[in-house]
Amino acid sequence: MMQYSRNTIVALASAAGRGGVAVLRLSGAGAAAALEKITGKSCPAPRYAARRRFYHPQDGGLLDDGLVLWFPGPASFTGEDVVELHCHGGRAVTDSLLAALCACDDVRPADAGEFSRRAFHNGKLDLTQAEAIADLVDAETLAQQRQALRQMDGALARLYDGWRHDLIRSLAHLEAYIDFPDEDLPAEVDEGARAGIRSLLQAMRGHLADGHRGERLRDGLAVAVIGPPNAGKSSLTNSLARREAAIVSATAGTTRDVVEVHLDLGGYPVILADTAGLREGSDPIEAEGIRRARARAETADLKIAVFDGASWPALDTHTVNLVDDSTVVVINKGDCLPADQHQTCPTVAGRPAQVISVHSGQGMDAFLSALTAEVQTRLEGQGSAPALTRARHRSALEDCADCLSRSLQAPALELMAEDLRLATRALGRITGRVDVEDLLDVIFRDFCIGK
Known part of the structure; x- marks a missing residue:
């Protein structure tokens, strides 16, 4: 592929702010020259760390003493010549080194995501x-x-590239x-292509019917805490958050708005929302909270x-x-229940209830286990296939599936082929691989046209 830019770019590759060590990265044809200019020495052996002193290229002032690594292209992250400077993590050091590198010929600050974009x-x-x-x-x-x-x-790319390969072959x-x-071509080409399309369409629809688990795992599973006033919703929210996120009061209607807390629940991201108590609120503000x-x-x-x-x-x-089926039922203040209820498993609307007491901690471990299991089921799903992680992926796959479905109804092979071309392009948008030359490769390999 063509390079994204001929400029050499530089940026802080580690987190900004004070730290023991900071990493600056350069990428581009001028990376080696810039390194030599601020160190006064040639590049070290590829992928070996070497100690160097860093000087300003204009006045020769000493800036720091650290390590450098040299990754000549194309065997680097971006595919270009790459240099890494490992320096002390003070702001003054990193700022002065960035300024010194940008003073070198053809070196500029990198745009957001530009290293990864060049790698693509x-x-x-x-x-x-x-x-x-x-x-x-x-x-x-x-x-x-x-x-x-x-x-x-x-x-994810291997899954989609496999589907794309099958599509290109049929097309x-x-x-x-x-x-x-x-030419002496098989007469069953039409039906063979349709059988392959039907199989691919079934696999694609199964992949799409994943309950958006990949996107939810990226963004966090939305969990709403609901119930009547004074049932202990805010206390439970605070207990799960391990901090005072919501106001707790014996006065009914204290929670007027939705209070969100981000949790790490058993390794899974959860956005927990404490909500207003459900009742017929006469106060306009409380009524809005209930809505x-x-x-x-x-x-x-x-x-x-x-x-x-x-x-x-x-x-x-x-x-x-x-x-409903998406509800974990909790009975709080379990120490107030009759003794015989502790020996049975109470149910609410056909759902088993977890008996807990936020105040005493009774039943909280069992409740957390049940809640984590529910979260895991919704985020991990079944099977080992990789999950869709972005709306962009889903939109392109839906377009591809629509084209495949339409191709099966096409009255002519020419129309069927056009739908397959559109499906291939839609699938290629996900990984960024759209190349009509692949079609010619398969045609000439499989059928030896012009023999």
Whole structure:
């Protein structure tokens, strides 16, 4: 592929701010010259660290004493010549080194994401792997880290490239049948292509029907805590957050708005929302809070319905009406339940209830295990296939599936081939691989046209 830019770029590759060590990275044809200019020495052996002193190229002032590494292209992250400077992590040091490097010929500060973009343009990464780098940097939980590493390793790209290869093969066979009718080609090309398309369409639809687990794992599973006033919703939220995130009061209607808390629950990202108590609110502000609580419950991926054990067996009907298969039922203030209830498993609307006491800690371990299991089921799903992680992927796959479905209804091979071309382009948009030359390769390899 063509290089994205001829400029040499430089940027701080480690986190900004004070630290023991900082890493500056250069990429481009002028990386080696810039290194020699600020050190006064030639590049060290490739991929070996060497100690160097860094000087300003204009006045010769000493800037720092650190390590350098040299990665000549194309065997580097970007595919270009790359230099890394490992220096002391003070702001003054990094700022002065960046200024000194930018004073070298043809060196400029890198744009956001430009190193990864150059790696893509130089064939070192596909688009899904480049996106995975951003996900890995942003990962806050172990599950997010695992998903990003898997995608960065190419799991998603391999799946889509395999589908694209099958599509190109079917399309190439159809194109050959259409363009070279006088050649001795198999008569079953049409039906063979249709069988392959049907199989691919089934696999693609199964991949799309994943409950958006990949996107939810990136962004966090939305969990709404719902229930009547004074059932202990805010206390439970604070207990899960391990901090005072929500106001706790014996006064009904204290929570007027949705309070969000980001949690790492067993390695999975969760956005926990404490909501207003469900009842017929007469106060306009409380009524708006209740409306927002209902809206959040309707859009949440999972609900925690909290009931008041002090009122058992009476149940709040507003909350009961929201209990469904996406609900973890909790009876708080379990120490207020009759003794015989502790020996049985109470149910609410057909769902088993976790008996807990936020105040004493009774049942909290079992509740956390049940909640984590529910979260894991929704985020991990079934099987080992890599998950869609972005709306961009899903949109392109849906376009591809639509084209495949339409191709099966096409009344002529020419129309069928055009739909397959559109499907191939849609699939190629995900990884950034769209190349019509692949069609010619398959045609000539499989059918030996012009023999």
